Amino acid sequence: MPGRSVKNQRKPRADALRNRDRLLAAAKAVFSAGGPDASLEVVARRADVGIGTLYRHFPTREALYEAVYRHEVEQLGELAEQLKGEASPVEALRLWLRSNVEFVATKKGMSAALALAAQANSELMAFSYDRLTKAVGALLDRAVAAGEIRGDVGPEDLLRALIGMCYLHDQPGWQASVVRLLDVFVDGLRVRGDAGSRPGKAST
Numbered sequence: 001m002p003g004r005s006v007k008n009q010r011k012p013r014a015d016a017l018r019n020r021d022r023l024l025a026a027a028k029a030v031f032s033a034g035g036p037d038a039s040l041e042v043v044a045r046r047a048d049v050g051i052g053t054l055y056r057h058f059p060t061r062e063a064l065y066e067a068v069y070r071h072e073v074e075q076l077g078e079l080a081e082q083l084k085g086e087a088s089p090v091e092a093l094r095l096w097l098r099s100n101v102e103f104v105a106t107k108k109g110m111s112a113a114l115a116l117a118a119q120a121n122s123e124l125m126a127f128s129y130d131r132l133t134k135a136v137g138a139l140l141d142r143a144v145a146a147g148e149i150r151g152d153v154g155p156e157d158l159l160r161a162l163i164g165m166c167y168l169h170d171q172p173g174w175q176a177s178v179v180r181l182l183d184v185f186v187d188g189l190r191v192r193g194d195a196g197s198r199p200g201k202a203s204t
Contacts, residue, residue, distance in 0.1 A: 020057050022047040027068045031109035032102065038109055040064065065110040066124060072103045073128045080135035089143035094186045096139055097162055100132075101175050101182070104166040132159060149189050161185060 026046035030038050040061060044054045058064035079099055083092035137155035144151045165178045165185075 016057075019047070019049055019053055023049065023054055023057055023064070024068055024071050027064055028072065028106050031065075031068065032105045033109065068106065068110070069124065069128065072106060073131050076100065076103060077131045077135045080139055083139065084142060088148075089139070089146040090148045090186065090190060093136075093139045093143050093149065094183065096136060097158065097182050097186065098179050100162055101166060101178050104163070105175055108166075147191055150191055153189060 023043065027043045030043050030046060040054060041051055043064070044051045047054070054064070058067060076096070076099060080092075080096055083096055086092075087095060133155045136158050140149065140153070140155055140158065143149035162182070165181050166174075169177050
């Protein structure tokens with residue numbers, strides 16, 4: 001009987017966690033797409049839960065937006081740690097910056113309400129800035145130490161460049177354009193042994 005009681009107590013918590021994860025994934029997809037269909041009802045349907053379940057986890061639209069935002073920032077922090085062990089320094093940096101394009105797309109889709117949440121909770125912006133700066137800083141330091149990326153740029157420079165590229169592009173398909181520009185940007189930061197040579201110039 002005690003074992004059954006514990007089981008009965010744990011199952012709702014596990015179900016609640018699964019529902020919360022499904023809601024966050026659905027909200028990310030819906031908000032990234034933006035447009036008139038970016039409603040809480042659509043989020044609930046996509047997560048295959050009732051609207052009441054959504055409101056039990058996230059009582060306001062702003063609460064859902066903030067949860068999605070925090071979740072995305074945490075995932076980007078974890079991705080940076082993962083890439084340090086799985087990719088070369090330059091490719092790790094490139095892949096992390098590319099992943100941020102999807103994050104910014106989600107952020108764009110909830111910009112108005114997120115701005116309200118940020119005004120009410122300055123800790124949210126401080127948290128995201130600190131987490132993202134540390135994540136890209138670790139990848140940048142690794143690439144600079146390997147002699148593959150120039151050392152006169154900082155993590156703040158990379159984040160500013162990334163945000164600038166994302167918010168200057170707002171037409172359909174903008175993500176693909178930004179990813180292409182990021183590749184050009186990262187290649188421009190690389191240290192090359194033949195940096196002094198020019199196309200068409202004969203080597204001596």
